[in-house]
Amino acid sequence: MAWAGGQVNNPTQADAMKSRLQAIEQDLSKNWEKRDELNRTAERASTELKEIQERGIGLARSLYRYSAKADSLQTRLQQMQERERSKSAAMARRQGQLAATLSALQRMARMPAATLVAIPQPPQNTIRSAILLRATVPKLKDEATRLADELRTLKALRANIAGDSKSLAKTMADLEKERLSLSFLTAKKMRLLEKTRSAEHSAATRxxxxxxxxxxxxxxxxxxxxxxxxxxxxxxxxxxxxxxxxxxxxxxxxxxxxxxxxxxxxxxxxxxxxxxxxxxxxxxxxxxxxxxxxxxxxxxxxxxxxxxxxxxxxxxxxxxxxxxxxxxxxxxxxxxxxxxxxxxxxxxxxxxxxxxxxxxxxxxxxxxxxxxxxxxxxxxxxxxxxxxxxxxxxxxxxx
Structure with a gap:
């Protein structure tokens, strides 16, 4: 290539150099555009990762709350169910005792007074039995009242158990929903990291x-x-x-x-x-x-x-x-x-x-x-x- 006063003598060579220069400028322009696009992609990825981090923390907190609520409800349910079993057993025993006493009173009530005299036992025993049974009636009424109160308490307890069971079912459903959301978010984060990372892979291998x-x-x-x-x-x-x-x-x-x-x-x-x-x-x-x-x-x-x-x-x-x-x-x-x-x-x-x-x-x-x-x-x-x-x-x- 010959130069004279800084000029290219051959016009064909000058055109070729001009074309090469334009091609280089176009490549540089494309590279700058690609770099700018990569920078924008990196910025978007960084912003998205930050949003994922914040959302993940929020979901984890929500899972903690639902887990704590589920634990509390399960403990409360277990306590109420144990109380319900205890009350039911106690009521069954008291009902049996009350039924035996009422049965004795009913038998005496059906017996005519003249028949009582014919019973082969000393008269004072018959009189004593009648007095004892008569004194038992007020106590039986009190016992029946207490039993009715216990029945109402037991009914309310069973209603509470049903309500808490329903709340627990909803809490467990919410817990599973949040867990799935967190799993989805974690998978999204991992996919995003795979696109934006390369150097860390060698570090992981080491x-x-x-x-x-x-x-x-x-x-x-x-x-x-x-x-x-x-x-x-x-x-x-x-x-x-x-x-x-x-x-x-x-x-x-x-x-x-x-x-x-x-x-x-x-x-x-x-x-x-x-x-x-x-x-x-x-x-x-x-x-x-x-x-x-x-x-x-x-x-x-x-x-x-x-x-x-x-x-x-x-x-x-x-x-x-x-x-x-x-x-x-x-x-x-x-x-x-x-x-x-x-x-x-x-x-x-x-x-x-x-x-x-x-x-x-x-x-x-x-x-x-x-x-x-x-x-x-x-x-x-x-x-x-x-x-x-x-x-x-x-x-x-x-x-």
């Missing part, structure tokens, strides 16, 4: 390798922290943490309980930082069947109960880990770590930034035995009591 190499929870946390500091870490680079001076045991209480409670910024519904509604069946530090002490708490939940993040944090691990089953590990803003396991399904993924109350998974739908959720809190790698002192003393938890 984390799966780490979990396969880790011998216990302390080693897994150590490896996850190393991976966070060095994202290029591969599963083959796993090395166990340095040996601690003491074996891993449950700490009786955190060093500063007030700071612990404040730092958790718990999802309160309506008390305590807890990931699921239920009853604590194994407390922190309790002796386990194998002789060790519990490093966390076990919570008996309703079937298919939602499991939520007790506080905001980042998902460091989501998957199966030996001895824990389905496990989610959250890193909190204060660098503590929350471990939640026992779920049948996990809806969180590694790298998720979750909010307090955001669904993480769902318990098993088993009705033969109540599923149990495991909840553990670790500070500097060591287990501490995950519940504030007041909540730890109660065996009922309400989220």
């Amino acid at each position: 984390t799966a390798r780490l979990s396969a190499r880790a011998g216990n929870m302390r080693e897994l946390l150590w490896a996850l922290l190393k991976q966070k500091q060095s994202p290029e870490l591969r599963g083959e680079d796993f090395e166990p943490p340095p040996a601690a001076g003491k074996p891993e045991t449950a700490t009786a209480e955190p060093p500063t309980p007030p700071r612990q409670t404040a730092a958790l910024a718990p999802f309160r519904l309506p008390r305590g930082p807890i990931p699921a509604l239920g009853r604590i069946v194994t407390a922190f530090g309790a002796k386990m069947p194998n002789g060790t002490l519990s490093k966390g708490v076990y919570i008996s939940t309703r079937p298919s109960a939602p499991v939520v993040a007790p506080t905001k944090g980042r998902v460091m691990f989501a998957g199966v880990f030996r001895g824990y089953g389905n496990l989610v590990i959250l890193e909190l803003p204060n660098k503590d770590h929350v471990l939640i396991s026992g779920m049948a399904k996990i809806s969180a993924e590694i790298g998720d930034e979750v909010l307090a109350g955001e669904p993480l998974g769902e318990m098993a739908p088993s009705t033969s035995s109540l599923p149990k959720l495991y909840f553990e809190l670790r500070r500097q790698g060591r287990p501490i009591n995950p519940l504030p002192p007041k909540a730890a003393r109660r065996n009922k938890v309400r989220g």
Whole structure:
């Protein structure tokens, strides 16, 4: 190509360069448009994810309320049914006694006075029997009145049982409706994340390798922290943490309980930082069947109960880990770590930034035995009591 004074000598070459320049400009324009469209798509996805997060938290709260109401109604129904059985049995006994006494009175009333004299017994016994039966009549009237009152009470009790049974059926229907809505929303979130994510897949693969190499929870946390500091870490680079001076045991209480409670910024519904509604069946530090002490708490939940993040944090691990089953590990803003396991399904993924109350998974739908959720809190790698002192003393938890 020849140049003269900055001009192209060959007009054909000049036209070719001009065409190439126009093609490049068009490609650049298309790329800018594509980038702008991708940015808009990312913004829409971010907005939709935020809406899904907020809606998910609202649905989880609604599920908690319906579950608490269902528990209350079931307890009330059981108490009323027991009371109804007790009253029915007592009334049956009293009716039998009253019927026997009335039968005796009726027989005496049908006997003429002259016949009483002919009865082969001393006259004073006959007179005494008549006096006793006459004195029994007012008592029988009082007993009949009390029996009528008991019958009215029993009738009202049965009406209350019927009403509460109806309320319970509606509550259970509402509970199932909200659970299905939450499941649909979770599936929608997962589909959206699949479209907007790619880098996290490699991180998830590396984390799966780490979990396969880790011998216990302390080693897994150590490896996850190393991976966070060095994202290029591969599963083959796993090395166990340095040996601690003491074996891993449950700490009786955190060093500063007030700071612990404040730092958790718990999802309160309506008390305590807890990931699921239920009853604590194994407390922190309790002796386990194998002789060790519990490093966390076990919570008996309703079937298919939602499991939520007790506080905001980042998902460091989501998957199966030996001895824990389905496990989610959250890193909190204060660098503590929350471990939640026992779920049948996990809806969180590694790298998720979750909010307090955001669904993480769902318990098993088993009705033969109540599923149990495991909840553990670790500070500097060591287990501490995950519940504030007041909540730890109660065996009922309400989220």
